[in-house]
Amino acid sequence: MTDFYRAVHPLLAVLATIERGARSTHLLPYFRDVHDHLVLLNEEVAAQRDLLATVLEANMAVISVEQTKVGVRQNATIEQLTILATGFLPLTDGPFKPMDSGVVVGSKLYAVHSNYLEWPMESSTARGGPGSPTTTWSRTG
Known part of the structure; x- marks a missing residue:
């Protein structure tokens, strides 16, 4: 998509310059038609890029929610292990x-x-x- 944008976008300025400097009036409608098509393509590529950015942001939000759920479960597990260790570590004959x-x-x-x-x-x-x-x-x- 980026390569397509890089190919289309510079042509807009070139075609606008050709239109302004055209001496032959019978070719002018064709230049305008090509220019209109390039403008539409440029706008479509920009819209697709925005849509892709939105989809990626939504995906990152879903991943963030899942990571938060995992973090909450890990915190609950650590909390339970801390309570367990607090109860049993003083009773050991080991290095503690x-x-x-x-x-x-x-x-x-x-x-x-x-x-x-x-x-x-x-x-x-x-x-x-x-x-x-x-x-x-x-x-x-």
């Missing part, structure tokens, strides 16, 4: 030490409590920024 941990999901706090064997800890909750509570952990002893 027991810890106080929690996760906020929506408006609920899911927390698992396990004291450090070496350093018992205590917590205190205070108001942080506008409307957000802040929990502070400190060593005792």
